[in-house]
Amino acid sequence: MKRRNFIQKSTAATAFLTLGGLSLQSFASKNTKHITILHTNDVHSHIDPFPITDSRYPNMGGVARRATLVEAIRKENPNTLLLDAGDIFQGTPYFNFYGGELEFKLMSMLKYDAATIGNHDFDNGIDGLFAQLPHAQFDFLSANYDFKNTVLNSHVKPYKIFVKDGIKIGVFGLGIELEGLVDPKMYKETIYLNPLEIAQDMSRILKEEEKCDLVICLSHLGYRYKDEKISDLELASKTKNIDLIIGGHTHTFLPKPTVTKNIIDENVLVNQVGCFGLNLGRIDFYFDNDKNLASKGKSIIV
Amino acid sequence: MKKFIISFIIFSALFSCKSQLPQLVKIEGKQTTVNETIASNKTIENTIKPYREKVEKEMSTVISYTPINLYRNDGNLESSLGNLMADLSYERANLVFNSRTGKNIDFAMFNYGGIRAGISKGNITNESAFNLMPFENSLVVVELTSEKIMELVNYLISENVAHPLSKQFNLTVTEKGSDLKINNAALDTSKTYFVLTSDYLQTGGDNMNFFKDPVNIYLLDYKVRNAIIDYFKATDTIKVSLDGRFRNEKTLKN
Ligand SMILES: [Zn+2]
Numbered sequence: 001m002k003r004r005n006f007i008q009k010s011t012a013a014t015a016f017l018t019l020g021g022l023s024l025q026s027f028a029s030k031n032t033k034h035i036t037i038l039h040t041n042d043v044h045s046h047i048d049p050f051p052i053t054d055s056r057y058p059n060m061g062g063v064a065r066r067a068t069l070v071e072a073i074r075k076e077n078p079n080t081l082l083l084d085a086g087d088i089f090q091g092t093p094y095f096n097f098y099g100g101e102l103e104f105k106l107m108s109m110l111k112y113d114a115a116t117i118g119n120h121d122f123d124n125g126i127d128g129l130f131a132q133l134p135h136a137q138f139d140f141l142s143a144n145y146d147f148k149n150t151v152l153n154s155h156v157k158p159y160k161i162f163v164k165d166g167i168k169i170g171v172f173g174l175g176i177e178l179e180g181l182v183d184p185k186m187y188k189e190t191i192y193l194n195p196l197e198i199a200q201d202m203s204r205i206l207k208e209e210e211k212c213d214l215v216i217c218l219s220h221l222g223y224r225y226k227d228e229k230i231s232d233l234e235l236a237s238k239t240k241n242i243d244l245i246i247g248g249h250t251h252t253f254l255p256k257p258t259v260t261k262n263i264i265d266e267n268v269l270v271n272q273v274g275c276f277g278l279n280l281g282r283i284d285f286y287f288d289n290d291k292n293l294a295s296k297g298k299s300i301i302v
Numbered sequence: 303m304k305k306f307i308i309s310f311i312i313f314s315a316l317f318s319c320k321s322q323l324p325q326l327v328k329i330e331g332k333q334t335t336v337n338e339t340i341a342s343n344k345t346i347e348n349t350i351k352p353y354r355e356k357v358e359k360e361m362s363t364v365i366s367y368t369p370i371n372l373y374r375n376d377g378n379l380e381s382s383l384g385n386l387m388a389d390l391s392y393e394r395a396n397l398v399f400n401s402r403t404g405k406n407i408d409f410a411m412f413n414y415g416g417i418r419a420g421i422s423k424g425n426i427t428n429e430s431a432f433n434l435m436p437f438e439n440s441l442v443v444v445e446l447t448s449e450k451i452m453e454l455v456n457y458l459i460s461e462n463v464a465h466p467l468s469k470q471f472n473l474t475v476t477e478k479g480s481d482l483k484i485n486n487a488a489l490d491t492s493k494t495y496f497v498l499t500s501d502y503l504q505t506g507g508d509n510m511n512f513f514k515d516p517v518n519i520y521l522l523d524y525k526v527r528n529a530i531i532d533y534f535k536a537t538d539t540i541k542v543s544l545d546g547r548f549r550n551e552k553t554l555k556n
Contacts (some may be wrong), residue, residue, distance in 0.1 A: 167324060256331060
């Protein structure tokens with residue numbers, strides 16, 4: 001009994017030591033904290049680089065190269081998150097032959113932290129997506145797809161909070177309206193909820209209740225539309241407390257991340273990196289405990 | 303005991319640290335192009351290898367032969383590839399449909415935009431079929447009223463594009479209007495027609511709205527690509543011709 005007591009105590013002490021040790025170190029050595037967010041979207045099963053003879057993207061892309069890049073960045077800054085904004089599936093025979101198994105396995109090896117669900121991720125039906133989940137060692141986030149009457153129930157979370165170097169990063173997912181885009185027999189009983197209302201809810205929960213230092217929306221809504229259809233830019237302008245929207249679906253190649261204003265005139269970043277794993281997006285966030293520095297406001301360099 | 307004291311001190315230090323909230327002061331955004339200047343990670347490469355080898359072997363397998371180039375734009379309102387696609391889909395799908403219902407499909411119709419790549423003369427491989435039909439669309443049969451068939455005809459005439467049609471469907475646009483024959487017979491307003499298409503088009507793709515609310519719908523659970531591959535595998539040499547199944551006599555006279 002005594003021995004058991006001792007073990008419990010020392011485990012607790014070690015936990016405090018590790019936790020405190022880390023915090024103390026960063027607290028003492030510098031007041032700055034650095035979080036790196038890496039992201040992809042619409043990779044569409046492009047595992048190999050494009051052939052050298054390809055007319056548009058000769059010898060570009062490739063998961064094995066992306067792995068090298070991600071590894072180097074993680075070495076430089078361990079406080080890194082790697083995210084994907086959906087449409088992981090469909091586009092090369094790898095998907096037709098293996099149903100997404102290799103895509104998920106490789107993303108797990110690259111240590112993706114989370115992904116949201118794109119319309120093409122339903123291409124083998126919701127059951128096809130479910131069947132590949134054992135190969136994914138990362139979380140699927142979607143706050144506006146209600147999966148409670150489907151096989152994905154409890155396998156997809158609305159959001160996840162990551163803590164890196166003491167910084168709380170809240171990430172939530174948003175998906176595009178499936179009706180008219182995906183055959184209902186593929187998505188079955190999935191219920192699509194209004195992404196704007198959900199985003200307003202999520203950002204409030206993450207910022208105000210969960211006290212996140214950083215709120216990221218992982219979206220497959222699309223960058224911008226000519227009509228009223230909800231897009232990332234539209235979402236940015238009608239919400240608050242979101243720092244970054246990582247988008248997909250429209251395969252938009254942005255020369256640099258878009259800086260736009262939210263509903264209370266604060267800056268929001270919206271980014272998307274085209275498609276097919278041709279690019280890796282990177283956003284670095286720097287935090288400071290120095291009140292004087294902080295009061296000067298944040299600078300955005302894009 | 304010593305340990306306990308240390309941890310207590312650290313714990314309180316942690317709290318005092320926490321009271322000073324970190325403020326976001328700087329954001330930097332950039333993008334890296336993934337190209338040949340970045341070396342491939344060997345572990346990833348080795349994981350992909352067995353998958354790639356199997357895919358490549360399968361994709362390069364020769365399944366048929368064509369003595370001519372097959373394109374979607376080598377005719378006016380029809381094409382070699384469009385005719386082939388519609389005819390082979392009809393042939394493969396009708397086997398399934400007939401065995402299930404005892405009835406025959408009247409004709410097949412798809413969309414020009416759905417033909418994603420041509421096939422060069424020579425050997426046809428699995429890859430040719432994947433390039434031709436990269437999507438996961440499935441074959442469906444819709445039972446349409448004669449009114450919907452007329453909508454379909456009007457759509458074809460106004461679009462004026464070589465949408466793939468099977469050989470049972472003959473439409474000639476004339477000075478006076480149009481002449482339609484389905485299985486060599488004029489349109490019968492007292493009967494319904496079984497039309498083969500894809501689930502994509504049936505659900506309103508390419509504005510083919512006449513497919514949207516059919517009298518009946520039969521899902522064949524047969525992917526368009528699989529029908530193509532099955533046909534190629536069963537056919538040693540592809541024979542296809544332009545037979546004027548959809549033509550405009552007004553343009554011919556001009
Ligand atoms: Zn996409």
